Amino acid sequence: xxxxxxxxxxxxxxxxxxxxxxxxxxxxxxxxxxxxxxxxxxxxxxxxxxxxxxx
Amino acid sequence: xxxxxxxxxxxxxxxxxxxxxxxxxxxxxxxxxxxxxxxxxxxxxxxxxxxxxxxxxxxxxxxxxxxxxxxxxxxxxxxxxxxxxxxxxxxxxxxxxxxxxxxxxxxxxxxxxxxxxxxxxxxxxxxxxxxxxxxxxxxxxxxxxxxxxxxxxxxxxxxxxxxxxxxxxxxxxxxxxxxxxxxxxxxxxxxxxxxxxxxxxxxxxxxxxxxxxxxxxxxxxxxxxxxxxxxxxxxxxxxxxxxxxxxxxxxxxxxxxxxxxxxxxxxxxxxxxxxxxxxxxxxxxxxxxxxxxxxxxxxxxxxxxxxxxxxxxxxxxxxxxxxxxxxxxxxxxxxxxxxxxxxxxxxxxxxxxxxxxxxxxxxxxxxxxxxxxxxxxxxxxxxxxxxxxxxxxxxxxxxxxxxxxxxxxxxxxxxxxxxxxxxxxxxxxxxxxxxxxxxxxxxxxxxxxxxxxxxxxxxxxxxxxxxxxxxxxxxxxxxxxxxxxxxxxxxxxxxxxxxxxxxxxxxxxxxxxxxxxxxxxxxxxx
Numbered sequence: 001x002x003x004x005x006x007x008x009x010x011x012x013x014x015x016x017x018x019x020x021x022x023x024x025x026x027x028x029x030x031x032x033x034x035x036x037x038x039x040x041x042x043x044x045x046x047x048x049x050x051x052x053x054x055x
Numbered sequence: 056x057x058x059x060x061x062x063x064x065x066x067x068x069x070x071x072x073x074x075x076x077x078x079x080x081x082x083x084x085x086x087x088x089x090x091x092x093x094x095x096x097x098x099x100x101x102x103x104x105x106x107x108x109x110x111x112x113x114x115x116x117x118x119x120x121x122x123x124x125x126x127x128x129x130x131x132x133x134x135x136x137x138x139x140x141x142x143x144x145x146x147x148x149x150x151x152x153x154x155x156x157x158x159x160x161x162x163x164x165x166x167x168x169x170x171x172x173x174x175x176x177x178x179x180x181x182x183x184x185x186x187x188x189x190x191x192x193x194x195x196x197x198x199x200x201x202x203x204x205x206x207x208x209x210x211x212x213x214x215x216x217x218x219x220x221x222x223x224x225x226x227x228x229x230x231x232x233x234x235x236x237x238x239x240x241x242x243x244x245x246x247x248x249x250x251x252x253x254x255x256x257x258x259x260x261x262x263x264x265x266x267x268x269x270x271x272x273x274x275x276x277x278x279x280x281x282x283x284x285x286x287x288x289x290x291x292x293x294x295x296x297x298x299x300x301x302x303x304x305x306x307x308x309x310x311x312x313x314x315x316x317x318x319x320x321x322x323x324x325x326x327x328x329x330x331x332x333x334x335x336x337x338x339x340x341x342x343x344x345x346x347x348x349x350x351x352x353x354x355x356x357x358x359x360x361x362x363x364x365x366x367x368x369x370x371x372x373x374x375x376x377x378x379x380x381x382x383x384x385x386x387x388x389x390x391x392x393x394x395x396x397x398x399x400x401x402x403x404x405x406x407x408x409x410x411x412x413x414x415x416x417x418x419x420x421x422x423x424x425x426x427x428x429x430x431x432x433x434x435x436x437x438x439x440x441x442x443x444x445x446x447x448x449x450x451x452x453x454x455x456x457x458x459x460x461x462x463x464x465x466x467x468x469x470x471x472x473x474x475x476x477x478x479x480x481x482x483x484x485x486x487x488x489x490x491x492x493x494x495x496x497x498x499x500x501x502x503x504x505x506x507x508x509x510x511x512x513x514x515x516x517x518x519x520x521x522x523x524x525x526x527x528x529x530x531x532x533x534x535x536x537x538x539x540x541x542x543x544x545x546x547x548x549x550x551x552x553x554x555x556x557x558x559x560x561x562x563x564x565x566x567x568x569x570x571x572x573x574x575x576x577x578x579x580x581x
Contacts, residue, residue, distance in 0.1 A: 039464050044475045045382050046463035051473070052383065 057231045057238045059104070060263040067239070068261075068271045073098045075560060076259055076273035078244040078288070079280035080230075081137020082546055083532040083553045085222045086182060087277060088236050089229060090557035095564060098271060099230065099238040100261060102280070103134030105223065110264055114243070114434050117283075117441035121425065123491045124313075124445050130500045131281055135240060136223020138281065138500070144219030145544040146185050147212070148176065148551070150360060152350045153418075153541035159357040160450065162310065162421035165538035166510040166519040172551040179550040183216045184225075205469070207352045207461050211345045211362065216546075242269075245436045247276065247292045247300060249526065256529050262436055275560065279532040279553075282311075282502025283427055283441055286535060289506065289516075289523075290429050291438045301506070301516050301523040308427040311445055312419045312504040312540045315489060316496035319459040319480060320413035323378045324367070324472040329410075332367060347542070348458050356461075358454040359418035362542040363462055367411035379473065413474060415458060416499060418542045420450045427505055449484045456480045501545050506535040521556050532556055 038049040058067070073096050077084045080101035088099045103111035111134055117127040124130070131138045149169065156164030179185075230238050239261075245268075246260035259271040278285045286308035290299035301307055324332070344365040348358065419425075425446040429439035463474035479490055491497065509515025512524035521536050523529040532553050534545040541548075 039467065041476070042383065044478065044481060046460065046467055046474050046476065047379075047382070048467050051379055051467075 056233075056236070057105075057227065057240065060239045060242045060261075060267075060269070061265060066269050068098070068269055071098075071272075072096060073271060073273040074564065075275045075277060076100065076271050077277045077279055077532075078259070079137065079278065079284070079533075080135050080223070080238060081279065081281060081533070082139050082142075082222055082549050084137070084277075084279035085226050085230065086550050086553040087279060087532060087557050088238070089226060089233070090554055091235075092561040092564065093233075093235045095235060095561070097233075097236045098273065099236060100242040100244055100259075100271075101135050101238060101240050102243045103132075104240050105135045105227075107132065107134050107140075111241070114436070115284075116434070117443060118430055118432075119443045119445075121444035121446050122489070124443060124498065125492070125500060127283065127441065127443060131283065131502070134223070135227070135238075136221050139220060139222040139546075142216075142219045142221075142546060144216035146183060146214045146216055146547040147362075147543035148172070149541040149543055149548055150347070152353065153360060153539055153543075157353070157359075160359065160420050162423075162507075162514065163539060166508060172548065172555065175551040175554040178554055179547055180214075182220070182550055183547060184220050185214045185216050185547070205349075205465055207349055207465055208346045208363075209349055211347045213343075213345055213362075213544075243436060244278075244280075244288060245291075245438055246294070247288070247529070249295050249300070253296060254525070255527050264435075273528075275528045275530065277530040277532055277556070281533060282505055282535040283443070285531055285533060286427050286505040287429070287438075287441050300529070301525060303525065304512055306423075306507070306512075306514075306516050308505050309423045309425075310421045310504040310507055311425045311427050311443065311502065312421060312537075313445065313498040314416045314501050314540060314542060314544075315419060315447060315451060315455065316414070316416045316499050317455060317479075317490060318412050318477055318495055319363075319415045319455055320463060320474045320476050321409040322365070322411050322413060322466065322472045322474045323375065323382075324410050325470050326375045328471045329375070346462065348461070352461065356453075356457050357450070358457050359420060359450060360542045361415055361417040361454055361458045363458060364414040364416070365411065366414055375472070382473070382475075409475070410472070413459065413462065414496075415455055416542055417451065417454050417458070418540055420448055421504060421507070421539060422446055422448050447487050447489060449487060452487050452489070453484045455489075456484065499544060501534065501540065503534040503537045503540040503545060506531045508536045508538045520559050521552070530556065530560075 040047045040049060075091055075095055076098045077087055078100050080099050084099060088097050091097050112128055115128045115131060115133055132140045151169045154165040154167065154169050230236055241263050243262050244259055245262045247256055248258045249255065250257045256276045259273060259276055261269045261271055278288055280288060289301055289307045292300045298305065299307055346363040348361055353360065426444055428442050430442045432440050434440055459476055459480055463476060466472055466474050506516040508517050508519060508521065515538065517523055517531050517536050521530050521532060523531060534549055536552065537545065
């Protein structure tokens with residue numbers, strides 16, 4: 001249980017990191033365009049949030 | 056008639072009444088000579104011969120002190136036909152927005168609108184043998200989503216001169232046969248002498264490679280020697296005016312502008328986009344697709360214009376999901392997730408193959424510090440060589456970075472594929488270190504804005520009719536008079552502007568002959 005909680009917190013943090021990373025380099029203050037979809041910057045790749053596997 | 060100055064014994068220009076003397080037989084010079092009225096006696100002076108020679112080319116030697124650039128003897132050619140002799144043939148007109156002032160960019164906008172050049176498009180197209188882009192029908196992105204309808208990007212077209220028009224080869228015979236045009240080869244313009252009050256050109260000093268000097272008296276002089284040589288000639292004419300002709304405000308040679316050319320990303324394609332592309336795939340060149348930031352994106356993000364070229368170079372099997380998985384697996388963050396939660400659920404595959412690259416040729420903001428100026432070292436004619444100090448600024452970096460990021464988002468959103476942004480764009484705008492030669496293309500060999508057209512001498516060197524401010528019979532032609540560079544390759548615009556100049560000079564001469572305008576209004580000496 002405790003281990004799962006730790007994993008969930010770690011997952012949340014890890015998922016936030018690329019968003020924060022993209023935010024730093026994104027061209028404007030808004031991260032959502034058109035259909036409000038969020039994008040991530042992962043290793044230089046601009047990915048859709050939905051590209052990440054569901055855990 | 057085409058003659059070699061080396062083959063004349065006495066001054067061939069003596070006692071001649073020359074209406075228009077053109078310095079430089081490149082794209083602008085030849086176009087102008089061909090389109091001036093047959094009623095005008097035209098002298099076309101070419102510094103080189105009919106073929107490449109190191110003797111002529113070495114006059115282009117210069118030094119580079121700013122951003123690393125191509126060798127100045129390689130980025131242009133100094134013989135009949137000029138740099139069209141190594142032109143690649145890319146054509147596109149400037150955009151309407153290129154002519155408009157942008158409040159967030161100093162020295163933006165032109166004193167004329169695009170509509171003033173549009174009437175010359177069809178004639179320019181014929182001169183340049185422009186054919187349609189073969190990629191226009193291969194709108195492979197249409198299946199997955201029409202990118203032309205997004206707010207942020209427009210799907211744009213380029214055309215090609217195929218094979219690229221070599222002006223020296225194509226128009227040699229026509230120039231030779233025109234009764235009103237005489238072209239002299241190996242004729243180097245080394246000085247321009249003004250009248251006593253410095254308001255008009257009085258004579259042009261010409262020298263051959265045997266060190267013989269000749270003087271030309273012309274009613275009108277047009278410099279058409281290229282974006283680096285036009286300012287060099289003006290700056291070197293400093294015997295009567297301390298800092299060179301037209302340089303009272305120090306703007307001759309300022310604003311050297313290029314089109315920074317860089318790989319800004321690489322991509323993988325979604326299966327649907329790949330299938331559509333495969334239907335029309337004949338060769339990679341046909342598959343190029345071009346995009347440009349919309350006017351609203353430029354305004355909202357305070358960026359300049361840019362041309363993005365989506366360039367597929369490989370069609371792999373329909374394995375988009377597999378490739379996406381590899382990307383995620385390879386990233387450190389995702390690897391951490393996988394390690395922590397998924398254990399062996401994702402089998403990370405090593406090695407990543409992309410299916411194409413995103414290339415960007417962007418507009419450069421005018422920057423008075425980016426310039427050509429005279430060196431201490433002199434050429435064989437005793438004229439000071441050039442120093443090129445090319446500089447890019449934060450907005451140039453931002454234009455490439457923002458365009459790439461936003462394009463990557465649209466690319467993913469429209470289910471075309473996924474884009475990886477090049478590493479050099481993952482730093483802030485204040486880090487203006489662009490990749491240099493050897494790492495990337497760097498530039499397009501486009502030398503622009505060094506005698507820019509402007510509404511006042513405080514902002515540029517020539518007026519809206521390409522006449523040097525303050526000198527009533529000295530004109531400049533070619534990309535050096537561009538007020539801004541846009542992102543499009545300059546040759547088509549050079550031809551359009553030169554046709555406009557020819558029309559202007561023809562009309563002025565006629566009105567002078569008809570007595571409806573004075574010498575001062577017309578700008579030609581009698």
